[in-house]
Amino acid sequence: MQQISGFLTGLVGLVATAVMLGLLAATSRRVMGAPVGWVRAGIVSFLTLSAGSAALTYGLAENGWADADGDLTVHPLVALAAIGLTFAWAYVLGLCVLLVLELLVPTGAVPGPWRAFQGLRQGRRESRRYTQILAIGARHGLGGTLRRGARQADGTRTSRTDERRLAEGLRDTLSDAGVTFVKFGQVLSTRRDLLSPTVADTLATLQSEVPPAPWADVEAAVVAALGRPVDEVFTEFSSEPLASASVGQVHVARLPDGREVVVKVQRPGARDQVEVDLAILGRFARRLERDTAWGRNLGVVALADGFADMLHEELDYRREAENTLALRATIEDAPAGTVGRVVVPDVDLDLSGRSLLVLERLRGTPVGRAEDVLARFDADQRAELARSLLAVALDQVLAAGTFHADLHPGNVLIADDGTIGLLDMGAVGRLGEPERLGIAVLLLAIDGDDAVAATDSLLELLEPPAGLDARRLERAVGQLLLRFRSGAAVDASFAALFRLVTDAGCAVPANVASAFRTFTSLEGTLRLLSPGFDLIAGAREASRPVVDRLVTVGALRRKVTQQLVGLAPEVERFPRRVTRLVTDLEQGRFTVQVRPFADPGDRAFVTALVQQVVSTVVASAAVVAAVLLMVAEGGPQLGDGVAVFPVLGAALGFAGTVLGVRVLVFAFRGLPAR
Known part of the structure; x- marks a missing residue:
């Protein structure tokens, strides 16, 4: 009988604890307006319930309301009030404890036991990799720039020698850190709006020499992506890669219909390695922005986040296939004289997937290694090649709104017959009509040496800060236009314009930044095609037909017609509304209703x-x-x-x-x- 009584007592205690836990967790969520973790709610509930039980037992005994055997010696209503108030205040105590915990350590800030167990191995791997990156940076002389003291609170500028030393140390650190960091450095080198010319030029020399994955691993990846043996899909498949990069590698193959294609295969284990490296890169960027002045000025966290988004897109080859087809459509509508000269490969959608991309093979040599091929053309022919590529890029940006955002020399092929091929459509930008018109107006203003119009178009494209001195920016733009006209700004002209607006504190939307980056990376490619090629002069010449198409009488008529069609119902109702308004005024029924809290x-x-x-x-x-x-x-x-x-x-x-x-x-x- 005593065992049954003990069992019942334990069962009642267990039920009371469960009820207290549910009540505390549910009501605390309601009171705090946010879900409270069940683990901490259970622990706090158990502790407060235990404290309440102990206080109740002590209080009953101290006041003589219970004898030594635990039997009540007071009226049942008194005992009930004492029990209810004790546990009510125990609940209040638990609620206050949860409030303090939520203020100090919100739910989710600390991972739960299962999540912590799952992330333990990953965390150890990331910590080892993070320590390794720090050691590499210290070995290349970046230790001083990574310390908390590297803040430059006095605002002094870095000397040219120190800047060059920092750039070289950063380049060597990224090179030794691995392929993901090399790729980050290559992307960073195109952001001349944020980096100084010394740092950008030094990072531009980064090369990603990635050894190819073993053929057995590549074949297994192809079979997994296709769901069939390689021999059933391709009549030929080269085991030697045509190119090898950090995320994937490219092989030449032939389809049963005789078409020669290139197969881009995601490297086995690339996704896991990229996730680890991106986590390390984000952690590293947060530390730099927190502890160093140059990291905050550069905005390395935003750069790392943008790079992570870009690399995640590159890991999904379906996005690249979509981009390739979109750019191929823009090429078909390219300006006269460029159709057939600039080409984009076709995509085999039936064979392509998330980790496999099958493209038409384009013959040619990357412009960065095409000295021998380009030597066969005279100066006029090479200038024509540069003009054709620039015309296509401008047509994509201004007319189509879909453009290749990374036209560096490695992504542009030159064939023996002068055909230009575009590769690697993983980075594609898109512009809406307002942005396209804004860039067109900017080019027209540059062509006409109109600093006022150029400044106005820049302010329409960008997000100016509060208190911007527009007159000062206008004078700076005017001086830059004079450099463009005189030919003095022969290096990185669009980068100089971009740097001008960012130095003024203007925020650059991501899609507009992609367009500027296109022109910045294209500038170096054009000068390899035709040494001494003037991007500004070429843009003035190539943009005229594109802008003319945008602002023709027919285009304006269509635009006005579209707007009038949208306004037609309102125009029809306008006379009736005016009549009603006049009638109300004549008869004294006109009233004004104000709703101050309509929003x-x-x-x-x-x-x-x-x-x-x-x-x-x-x-x-x-x-x-x-x-x-x-x-x-x-x-x-x-x-x-x-x-x-x-x-x-x-x-x-x-x-x-x-x-x-x-x-x-x-x-x-x-x-x-x-």
Whole structure:
């Protein structure tokens, strides 16, 4: 019988604990406006329940309300009130503990046991890799630039020698860190709007020499992607890669219909390695932006995040297939004289997938290694090649709105007959009509030496900061246009324009930055095709037919017609509305109705403010009333000499405290923004 009683007591305790846990977790979520973790809610519930039970046992014994055997010696209502108030205040205690925990360590900030167990091995791997990267940086002389003291609080500029040393150390560190970091350095070298010419030129020399993966691993990856043996799909498949990069490698193959194709295969294990390297890169970028002045000025966290997004897209070859087809469509509508001279490979969608891309093979040599091929053309022919490539790029940016965003020399092929091929459509930018027109106006302003129009178009394209000195920016743009016209700005002209607006504090939208990056990377490719080629002069010449197509009378007529069609219903209703307005004025029925809180954000702000004020007043009143009731003398009795007023005061204090906790949550979380 005693064992059954003990079992029942344990069962009651277990049920009470479970009920307390559920009540505490559910109501705390409601009070705090955010889910509280079940683990911490369970622990706090267990501790507060244990503390409440101990306090109840001690209180009953101390007041003589229970004998040595645990039997009650007071009226049942008194015992019930004592039990209810004890556990109610234990609940308040637990709620306060959870409030403090949520303020200090919000739910989710610390991983749960299962998530921590899963991430332990990954974390150890990342930590070892992170330590390795730091050691590589220190070995190449970057240790001083990575310390917290590297803040340059006095605002002094870095000397040219120190800048060159920093650039070389950064290049060597990225080179030794591995292929993902090499690729990051290559992408970083195109951001001449953020980097100095010394750093950008040094990073541009990075080369990603990646040894090819073993053929057995590549074959297994191809079979897994196709779901069939290689021999069933291709009549020929070269085991030697045509090119090898950090994410994938390219092999030459032949289809049963005789077409020669290139097969881009994602390297086995590339996705896992990239995820680890990107995690390290993000961690490294956060440290640099936190601890160093140059890291904050450069915005390395935003750069690392953008690079991670780009690399994630590259890991999905379906996106590259979509981009390739989109650019191929723009080539078919390219300006006269460039059709057939600049080509984009076709895509076999039936064979392509997430980790496999099958493309038409383009014959040719990358411009960066095509000295022998280009030597066969005279100066006029090479200038014509550069003009053709520039015309296609401008047509993509201004007319099509879909453009190749990374036209560096490695992504442009030159064939023996002068055909230009575009490769690697993993990075493609897209511009809407307002941005395309803005860039067109900018080019027209540059062509006409109109600094005012050029400045206005830049401000329309960009996001100027508050308090921008537009006149000062206009003068700087005018000086730069004079350099363009005189031919003095022969190096990185678009990069100089980009740097000018960013130095003025203008934020550059991502799609506009991609367009500027296209021109910046294209500049070096054009000068390899035709040494001394003037990008600004070439852009003036090549953009005229494209801009003419955008601003022809027919195009303007179509635009006006589209807008009028949209306004037609309103135009039809306008006379009736005017008649109604005049009639109301004549008959004195005209009224003006103002709705000051029509905006949902304003209503939410006022509602939250009123809720906080009312909750504060009610909570304060409840606590004050509770104190008065608890110190009041006399009044009705609950039984055995226990007055009702103190019991009611304790209950009212419980309600006021819970409401006060909610007020504190409002205060710490803040009101909704208007």
